[in-house]
Amino acid sequence: MSKILVIDDSLDMQMALRMPLEAEGYEFFAACTGEEGLEKVKELEPDLIILDVMMETTTAGFQTSLKLRDPNPDSEYAAYRNIPILMLTAIHTTTSLRFGPDETYLPVDDFLEKPIDPDKLLEKVENLISK
């Protein structure tokens, strides 16, 4: 059974993600802050990380992803560098950043727009885990 770690500060958003993921048989774990998320990554070694952008600070999600993907070989998270990351965003309204698969400044594997469409979520999750 694949393990999925959701890092999102909203318990309700966690619930919205949990429903479809558990229904499809994924093992669901959650963290509320970037820091807690990083601890859980080490502890659980999940198969996929779903990461929110705005948490305790507006950029906590970005910082978390940058730590996880730190190219430095001595990085604390070097062992987890290959875990795929799906980032949750509300790109259109909350940031003016132009995201895209070719953007390298933000090291994540895919994006999912909020509000979450459960079918789209499952499609992206399956895709990223099977890679």
Add this chain to the structure above:
Amino acid sequence: MLEQRVELEKILAQIVNGAKEVIEANAAIICLLNEDGTQLYAAAASGISMGEVKQELMPQLLLDEETLTRKFIVLTNANSDTLIADLPAGYQSCLCAPLIAGEKQIGTLCAYATEPNYFKEKKSKQLMLLADVGAVSIVNARELETLDSLRASRDKFIRIATHELRSPVTIAQSLVRGVIKGYAGKLSEKQQDVFGRINRSLDFLENLVNDLLDLAEGQTLDIAKNKEFVLISASIGRAVLLIQPQAEEKGVKLSYQTNSAELIVWGTAEGMDRVFVNIIENAVKYTPPGGSVAVSVQVAGEEIRVEVSDTGIGIPEKSIPLIFNEFYRAPNAKEGGEIGTGLGLNIVKDLVEGFGGKIKVRSKVGEGTTFVVMFPVAGD
């Protein structure tokens, strides 16, 4: 904001020019007090350049306590008076009237002459009168400025409030969608119906929040400062690409035709995208399945014309003048059951006009609607 600032400058110029002319002085200067009332700064000048005023007169005026204590000053002979010793060479007479509005002094209006003993009683009275009238108009113009900055704060409030609103709406939508799709267990027919209604209300709320956000941003964004060259065909291309899936799903044919790819207009890329996404999305929304939406770009003289034509439900004649108003929706648009806030076209019009363009609409109920957006071709 800018407009009001210009208004104040215009009023200051009128007063200072008027003073110079009426008093038949060689130069006139308005100095205004700073906010805490401790310093004067030169705000406008006539017959002398502002450069000269700042360098030559300001140190003198800053020390001039008498002008700060509401006294009317007449200096007749520079040779015998240290007060105007720092004037640019040649000025020998000076007349200073306090600018007083209500109970408060806001500055001074000074006139200068090269001739000694130039200002007589009549001229002093005239200057006092000008100063009284001038002070009132300066205060009015300043109040308009304050009003404008109040409007800016209101817009900022809307922006923050809507950002905060958006998050819980998004969460509720995500939860409800999970339930509707059956991920929280099988729903009865009645539950399915109820959750469907909740979902629709939430979608409306999301649209409203997004539109309010766009509106507040459009009004607070200083378009003039952020303008750049925008490739209009690229902007339309992005909008068409974004809406194509929606059109396909609905069975509406969406096509885009352009002869020249290199048309450049003066605006912001984000704003331009918003304009076309809004217009094309509307066209698809109000066109029944089987219909079509055609987007085209042409150059007519110095003007770029973008036309978005649909074979949709059309806009009733009575509604046409109202469709750009905030929150207005034509009755047949409401009846159709499509979600809309009535803010989209209001935002579009603001943006188009902000970019120096115009927007027009032709429509016939049951036949379709054409929106025409015109922009001046950006010069070199």
